Amino acid sequence: xxxxxxxxRHLVRRRGQEARLRCxxxxxxxxxxxxxxxxxxxxxxxxxxxxxxxxxxxxxPKERFSAEFPKEGPSILRIxxxxxxxxxxxxxxxxxxxxxxxxxxxxxGPGTRLTVL
Amino acid sequence: AQSVxxxxxxxxxxxxxxxxxxxxxxxxxNPYLFWYVQYPNRGLQFLLKYITGDNLVKGSYxxxxxxxxxxxxxxxxxxxxxxxxxxxxxxxxxxxxNNAGNMLTFGGGTRLMVKP
Numbered sequence: 561x562x563x564x565x566x567x568x569r570h571l572v573r574r575r576g577q578e579a580r581l582r583c584x585x586x587x588x589x590x591x592x593x594x595x596x597x598x599x600x601x602x603x604x605x606x607x608x609x610x611x612x613x614x615x616x617x618x619x620x621p622k623e624r625f626s627a628e629f630p631k632e633g634p635s636i637l638r639i640x641x642x643x644x645x646x647x648x649x650x651x652x653x654x655x656x657x658x659x660x661x662x663x664x665x666x667x668x669g670p671g672t673r674l675t676v677l
Numbered sequence: 678a679q680s681v682x683x684x685x686x687x688x689x690x691x692x693x694x695x696x697x698x699x700x701x702x703x704x705x706x707n708p709y710l711f712w713y714v715q716y717p718n719r720g721l722q723f724l725l726k727y728i729t730g731d732n733l734v735k736g737s738y739x740x741x742x743x744x745x746x747x748x749x750x751x752x753x754x755x756x757x758x759x760x761x762x763x764x765x766x767x768x769x770x771x772x773x774x775n776n777a778g779n780m781l782t783f784g785g786g787t788r789l790m791v792k793p
Contacts, residue, residue: 564720593780602681602767602783603721616780651720653781665711666781668721 562587564654564669565634572675573642581637581672585654592635593666594627597649609635610657642676649673679704681770683784690758691792698753698787700768710751711769711781712742721767727751738762758791765789 565584573579585592590611595603608616609629620627624642629635639646650673653666680703690696702708709728713721725736732744742753751768768784 566720595783600786602785603781605780605782608780619780653721665723665726667723668713670720673718
């Protein structure tokens with residue numbers, strides 16, 4: 561069973577460009593979470609999605625950031641008009657979810673390291 | 678709001694000695710508590726979790742953690758440290774059960790350095 565997949569692993573963008581980060585959850589997982597990690601800091605929650613639905617986006621910046629998890633294909637975190645402060649590691653996690661399994665841990669991908677020049 | 682504190686930025690221990698990485702939390706209701714480890718340039722790997730039941734939880738690689746409700750703590754421990762345990766450790770919490778958001782709140786991380 562393959563783990564959570566993220567690509568690209570490293571992404572370099574110039575200020576003003578767009579960054580697209582992709583996440584494929586573990587097989588059988590229908591819940592995806594995006595976190596951001598600044599250097600030497602903990603992970604900060606950004607958004608929680610189920611297939612075709614955004615459940616909680618309380619951690620997402622109000623502008624330039626968006627996320628989706630379509631019926632088919634990976635989840636996408638999109639950052640428009642990137643700025644140097646967007647440089648960070650972006651981690652995706654997935655979990656199965658049911659009332660019975662609500663205590664399941666989240667499984668993390670290897671992350672995408674975004675560098676904005 | 679839920680929060681996690683890891684009061685030590687770094688913990689140094691000699692190989693073979695016991696180690697403790699501290700974590701305290703704040704959450705409404707019963708907590709679900711997790712420890713993850715991160716190696717350089719890698720994602721987070723799950724170590725262990727406390728959901729309910731015995732306060733002492735055993736996890737991967739010989740690690741264990743003790744849930745203390747009165748002190749709102751969930752310290753990570755290992756009886757005998759290995760050099761290969763050197764990594765960044767994160768404690769996380771979320772409120773449960775039936776928390777619709779399932780969002781994890783992480784501590785700031787503690788770097789564990791095990792010297793030969």
